[in-house]
Amino acid sequence: MxxxxxxxxxxxxxxxxxxxxxxxxxxxxxxxxxxxxxxxxxxxxxxxxxxxxxxxxxxxxxxxxxxxxxxxxxxxxxxxxxxxxxxxxxxxxxxxxxxxxxxxxxxxxxxxxxxxxxxxxxxxxxxxxxxxxxxxxxxxxxxxxxxxxxxxxxxxxxxxxxxxxxxxxxxxxxxxxxxxxxxxxxxxxxxxxxxxxxxxxxxxxxxxxLGLKENVENVLASIPTFGDRLVNRVRTTKNGIKALFVPxxxxxxxxxxxxxxxxxxxxxxxxxxxxxxxxxxxxxxxxxxxxxxxxxxxxxxQPGKFHGVGPFDVKTGELISNGNGIKYTDVFANEIVKIARNNPKVVAITAAMADGTGLAKFKREFPNRFFDVGIAEAHGVTFAGGLSVGGLIPVFAVYSSFLQRGFDQIITDVALTNRHVVFAIDRAGIVGQDGETHQGDFDLSYLNLIPNLTIMAPRNAKELETMLDFAVNKVDGPVAIRYPRGEASKVLPNFNSEIKLGKAEVIAKGADVAIISFGNMFDRALNVCKLLEDEGISATLVNARFLKPLDEDTIVNIGRTHKLVVTLEENVKTGGFGEAVVCALSKNQVNVSTEVISIPDAFVPHGKVDELNKKLGLDTESILHRIMSAKISE
Ligand SMILES: Cc1ncc(C[n+]2csc(CCOP(=O)(O)OP(=O)(O)O)c2C)c(N)n1
CATH class of the missing domain: 3.40.50.970 (Thiamin diphosphate (ThDP)-binding fold, Pyr/PP domains)
Structure with a gap:
């Protein structure tokens, strides 16, 4: 081969x-x-x-x-x-x-x-x-x-x-x-x-x-009297022949x-x-x-396939499959095409990541409604602002860490005038082998401070679909939906209740500990609840859905009725979901013990996602251990 x-x-x-x-x-x-x-x-x-x-x-x-x-x-x-x-x-x-x-x-x-x-x-x-x-x-x-x-x-x-x-x-x-x-x-x-x-x-x-250029000059030079002047003219005419001949x-x-x-x-x-x-x-x-x-x-x-590639068979070039489940990226790709079929205003933007974000599918079906802006995330955001002014609904599919490039533009060119732009933020949370520069662990922090922006995260494939539909068809203003790299969770796929702006989903009611999970932490939260039950601890489980607007009513209610409130997220602590919950509790004078379980405020190096989660204390066992050893104030 x-x-x-x-x-x-x-x-x-x-x-x-x-x-x-x-x-x-x-x-x-x-x-x-x-x-x-x-x-x-x-x-x-x-x-x-x-x-x-x-x-x-x-x-x-x-x-x-x-x-x-x-x-x-x-x-x-x-x-x-x-x-x-x-x-x-x-x-x-x-x-x-x-x-x-x-x-x-x-x-x-x-x-x-x-x-x-x-x-x-x-x-x-x-x-x-x-x-x-x-x-x-x-x-x-x-x-x-x-x-x-x-x-x-x-x-x-x-x-x-x-x-x-x-x-x-x-x-x-x-x-x-x-x-x-x-x-x-x-x-x-x-x-x-x-x-x-x-x-x-x-x-x-x-x-x-280039050879032709010399020929042209030789022919011109041979013209008596005017020849030399013509050659000079040709050489100095910037927007004319020079543009053709000077690489x-x-x-x-x-x-x-x-x-x-x-x-x-x-x-x-x-x-x-x-x-x-x-x-x-x-x-x-x-x-x-x-x-x-x-x-x-x-x-x-296939240089695109082998740009960034998983393990493969050297003889055939075939990928050695690492899982058969549907990925969040594919869920997004399929759903946005369905939504666009019913809503002609929907247009899609990528910054040179048509394959990575799944938008290649959208491009095939709607080539005129698809825009690859190049590796230009900042421009992509403002371009989306412009499309929105023109009455369209742009969906910018972008990796969490690359959207950092468009921070100012989200504030000034989208949120300030409440433009209806949807940010489909892929690779949010721990991304793995590409390391510090590619982990999507800051987006909640840098987005949460932006007024007018709605911020959501789904707990499984079905919820990503319903959130996308909600973001495109039910919200009028900027919306961010963050979802992680890799396979979409299939846990309780039919259990999703209707999405309501700023409303969390209470999945199970307990008496001792309340776990509020944000996005893809849900499966781990569910496992932790089962393990706590084995220990005789009854837990309330909440799927937060929204960071903004935050469901303060549910949070306050939970804070008043439990001994410990635990938050889970794949984002750095500062400015993240857990801090928002702690802030809401304190603002409402709810005195309850809290455990914010998040990525520590540090750069996360490269490694396998599971191994990194373990190192960061975000795997099921570490979460359980943290809850079991938490100090509960009376
Ligand atoms: C800000 C940013 N956006 C997107 C990417 C993802 N990305 C990595 S390499 C690449 C293409 C680079 O093409 P080129 O510079 O021509 O290098 P080549 O791989 O072709 O040698 C892209 C889009 C990135 N690394 N940084």
Whole structure:
């Protein structure tokens, strides 16, 4: 199933020589080609076990080898945008022996991490930060009178993010070298979108015309008397022929020297161009064209599937299934299509995550009502505000951690004027192997302070459906529904009562302890109740449904009739659901013991979701233990 890899033996002869940063400098030109093959084989085998970002890494093997051959680590600084494509860099900086534990609890991180290695220049995870970070590092070196190379590698997908242009704008006046590598594989996670993507593809396809440019100039120059003047005219007409013939004009006009496009799998071309680029005094962009998934047929054929992939069979490329249950994402995807069939005002927005959010299904059925804005969450929110002003009902499906990018826009461009925009917030709570930057553990805190916003969370698949319908058809104003990654709970699927604004659902009535569960904590709450019963403790169980408006009546009533109120949520403590409950009790002078069980106020590293929940005290046993040892005030 591998392409171009016939020479592979079972022993990685060259890769074995790479054990420390800069070891690559001892390897000659011919060996580097073998090394590229061996790295690809290594990546496919390792990622097939625990999953990870395969296709993007296969695409940057030669680029990373070329950069490492010319840079000195850790003194030189290499910043990987998003950072999902940093595996080859990790291999070349002495971390290959840790790949069996890639993305596992306490194992190697799937993204660059300064705390993991001093060869990682900047922690990344969210897109489009590399140019800003790199520029900051260059400026710091200038002030510190240090002189090392600084390189930012950014993909064409990440170039759809607005921060890149803020950084270009800022970098233009730079007087020292700052090399930006544009790794152009025409793909974001799925096919890239937008004007810049079109522009880049016009550069790629313009190559054959470069010869034509010389011909045109020769013909013009041969015209007696006026020829030279015509050539000059052609050369200086920015919006005319130059635009057709000068690749990278957009960057050049901004003051950023442009090199390329070059074949990102040709080590010789990479070496020559990088050497030239490093000698420029000022900002320079090297446009490198690569193939996502290069060298492994299944990934070349389906780069989107192998962008971030679970464990798979190396021979066939088939995923090794991890559960057959329906995922929350699929529940959302099916339901929003049904809702849109009955309500023509419904339109859907994604920020480059059509597959991840399930909106690909919506796109297939309603291509004109679907918008992929690129990796531009902040723009996506304001765009939704505009669609709403135009009388539509936008549903923005977005991962919790990426919506952080649109915080100001939710406040100012949506909530302030009470726009009816629905935020379908996927990957809320513990997300797992992608680590700190991807956990969805802050959304309740940053959303709860926004006036006018309704905030809900379903306890199972059925409730997600009814909440979506409620958000689209019954609420007039901004609404957020948060749901987690992974399989949807099927517990008590037919037990859902009607959704009423700001009303919690009391599932069971007891006398001693009251457990108020928010969203996906419900199954654990139910299990805890059963275990408490075994201990002779009778528990009330409440499915909160709403953080905003909060069901204060139910909370106060429960507080007055129980000895202990326990809240459960997958969100950090500060500003979360539990604090809102404690606040409501105190505001109403209810003196009852409380236990707020939530994610501690700290960044949550990578690992399996179950293992992380256990570590954080959010699994059934830990919750039970916490309740049993809680101090109850008389
Ligand atoms: C702010 C933000 N939104 C969304 C994502 C999810 N995401 C990760 S990689 C990626 C596509 C990146 O495409 P590109 O920069 O071209 O890199 P490639 O994988 O093609 O090499 C997206 C959308 C993210 N990491 N950060």
């Amino acid at each position: 591998y392409t171009n890899l016939k020479r592979w033996g079972s022993v990685a002869v060259v890769l074995e020589k790479i054990n420390h940063p800069n070891d690559i400098k001892k390897i000659d030109k011919e060996e580097k080609k073998v090394l590229a093959y061996e790295i690809r084989k290594f990546l496919v085998e390792k990622v097939s076990k625990n999953g990870g970002h395969l296709a993007s890494n296969l695409g940057v093997v030669e680029l990373t080898i070329a950069l490492h051959s010319l840079m000195d680590f850790p003194e030189d600084k290499l910043i990987w945008d998003v950072g999902h494509q940093s595996y080859v860099h990790k291999i070349l900086t002495g971390r290959k022996d840790r790949f069996d534990e890639l993305r596992c609890t306490d194992g190697l991180c799937g993204f660059p991490k300064i705390s993991e290695s001093d060869c990682d220049a900047f922690d990344t995870g969210h897109s489009t930060t590399s140019i800003s970070a790199g520029l900051g590092i260059v400026k710091a070196m200038e002030l510190n009178k240090e002189n090392h190379k600084v390189v930012a590698v950014i993909g064409d997908g990440s170039l759809t993010g607005g921060m890149a242009y803020e950084a270009f704008n800022n970098a233009a006046s730079l007087k020292r070298n700052f090399t930006i590598i544009l790794n152009d594989n025409h793909m974001s996670i799925s096919r890239n979108v937008g004007g810049m993507s079109k522009y880049l593809s016009s550069i790629r396809t313009a190559r054959p015309y 990278g004009m957009f960057f050049e006009d901004m003051g950023i020297k442009y090199f390329g496009p070059i074949d990102g799998h040709d080590l010789k071309a990479l070496n020559q161009t990088l050497l030239e680029a490093f000698s420029v005094e000022g900002p320079v962009l090297v446009h490198v064209v690569t193939k996502k998934g290069k060298g492994y047929v299944p990934a070349e054929k």
